[in-house]
Amino acid sequence: MSEQATTPEELLSRADALRGELGDSHSRFIEDIYQQAAEVADKVVSQTGQAGRFNLDRALDRVLTSPVWGLPIMVLMLGVVLWLTISGANIPSGWLATLLLDWVYNWLHTAFQAIAAPWWIEGFLVDGVYLAVAWVTSVMLPPMAIFFPLFTLLEDFGYLPRVAFNLDRAFAKAGAHGKQALTMTMGFGCNAAGVIATRIIDSPRERLLAIITNNFSLCNGRWPTQILIATIFIGALVPPVWSATASMLAVLGVAVLGVGLTFGVSWGLTKTVLKGEASTFSLELPPYRPPQILRTLYTSVIDRTLIVLWRAVTMAAPAGAVIWLLGNIDISGVSIAEHLVTFLDPIGWFVGLNGVILLAYVVAIPANEIVIPTILMLTLMVGRAAGADAGVMIEFDTARETASVLVGLGGWTLLTGINLMLFSLMHNPCSTTIMTIYQETKSLKWTTVATLLPVVMGLITTGAITWIARALHLV
């Protein structure tokens, strides 16, 4: 018997010494476990029937990971999901808008007038809080109620690991981990969730890459923005039958650009501040499983769509209040909103956006979901105050009517639309995601990088596009 260690240091040095004596007997220990496991499995498992499904899986994998079809199928799947979302959401979005922004909105005004409530209470509650909530609901609910179930079906089928498998080489080239493809797809739902999902990446350097670039995955708060703006500005360029397809291609283009940026930024960081080699990668590819369609529909509508909508509503209500106050509190005869927009307009013009958009992105730091309601409310308030179409009650039953506000009152052009789509892809993460990044990295430095890098990239990109367009006299 050797004497027992009495301090941690002694313990460690004794363990060290023993390790030297032992050689690789520990490996033998694991080997023993496996040998035992194999013997037991052999005894208790018997193959009695046909192993049919393995062959089906193999055939599917041949196609889905094929050098020819693998990548096109991936883009096609995303395209189909987006097309179904865009064309399927169009009509219910219109209904919701009629219901919430027309009927209920007018009814609320009538009701408040009936009880003779002071104008500012009526305005604050109906034109502020309610309007923002109604807008966020009609813009978000239909697309998310279609997008989430479709995405979950792909997830339950077992397609996501194949995406990671197919893209791994590209990630390796960028110095990143193949599982970043998985965290990236999680980001398509919510970036905060995507950032937490990076825990599956065991190399700290590669995990940091995955965290910083997760923001380039469009999240549920940004898909509706993309869809609406694409429908208004891109879908309108083609005959109505092709409108959904054109919008889909535009949104798909932005999403794919996001994936490209993920690679590009990972590569750039690997070459500069996060130097290192791509480490190892081992990913289990699960069997394909036929999803339970009804249950998936139920859980993804109840658990995801409604939860996400609820978050959007709780963010939109105070935002609506703030916007109404900004628009109705005057300083030397002009509302605060107008002061701010007037101040931001030149900067906006410089980068091909406008003051309203920049102000909206400040108001929407807590949640991307409220960008569109904020833009619309600010455009209305500031536009009206500026005298254009004063007193006109605008209806938002269709995208075309929304377009008339943005173009008519806000002075938007196709270039503004495109730039907004790009800026929506490249700007700071929402505050929840920023907090999550801090919790996961415990580093102020990397949280700052993850926050500022995308905004700077976004402003440079939209600015460059704008000045090129201006130089070519396209606008």
Next chain:
Amino acid sequence: MEEQVRTEPLEEEKTTWRLSELKPGRIAVIDHLAIDGEERRRLMDLGMVPGTRVTAEFRSALGDPVAFRIRGSLIALRKVQTRQIVIKLVEE
């Protein structure tokens, strides 16, 4: 990639093979892992211990990684890893 271009007769002469050289559809038995530390352990956790049968199944769309069937599971590994796994070929 040049490993895959080698022709059959060489198989007789060659004594040590790496898992990275196993062509899709072929079976091998792991001889030993020529790595240490974390990585060795990771692979062992997945069931890659000497004596384990491995089948190369298919390549990813971009050529690397390759999916291997190991103890019933399908596991994707990059070439940098499979280069360090020494195997013995199994004749069918």
Next chain:
Amino acid sequence: MEKIAVMSESNQALHPMCDGCARAQLIKMGINSGKWHFAVALAGNPNTGKSTVFNALTGLRQHTGNWPGKTVTRMEGLYKYGEYVYKLVDLPGTYSLLATSEDEEIARNFILFGRPDVTVVVVDATRLERNLNLAYQVMEIADRVVIDLNLIDEAERHGLEISARQLSRELGVPVVPTAARNGRGIDDLIKIVSDMATGQLISRPNRLKVYDSQFGQAVGEVTRSIESLYPGLPNARWVAIRLLDGDERIEKAVRTGELLNMVRGQNGDPAFALQGTAA
């Protein structure tokens, strides 16, 4: 391997006393905090259906998905069965207790230091051999272990027949076949977990014989040192094995005293464990 613990009770797994009895007594509490009598951990390889089992028992809706790594945080939920309340802990999947990514560490720390009353190892019936690696590792360190042989429906579809009774005999712990997605076998699982938690069912995990080897002796020596340095530390033996393996994180945890922090905060306020396990 000479001791073969044959448990008469474990046969109930295969022949439940009456259909739906257990389910009739199960109350899915649908909440994730409150007082509980027994803590039950759900361990297992990734993608074996732990979260699906969790949802079936607690009535909560933990996200599931067909890929390894869906769950990356520890999630707790309560259910009531008979007179006791059980805290079920859904963990990230892990291939082994030696793992190093953050999600796997969360799982490992709870299994090792969370002092669960019962550890359910959810294994994939179609990949039994690979899954038994973790099962053996858990059995090395825990006494009250139940094997949930999940995805049994898929095994059947592949024409695989698995003798749960024989597996139970080989491992020395109860084995419950389930198809959690359809709720099949969940009744039996609840019953066995309850019997084990209340001490009506005793398991004797068959451990690998490493004690007589040189490695086993080294493990023994280091374990004793750790026990005298940190009295009451759960699973000193596991810590010893890690030190002998040169695990830098564990070495650091010993050096900085962080080892004890790993143990704290795994199970909330221990006062909530209303006892029932004091044996």
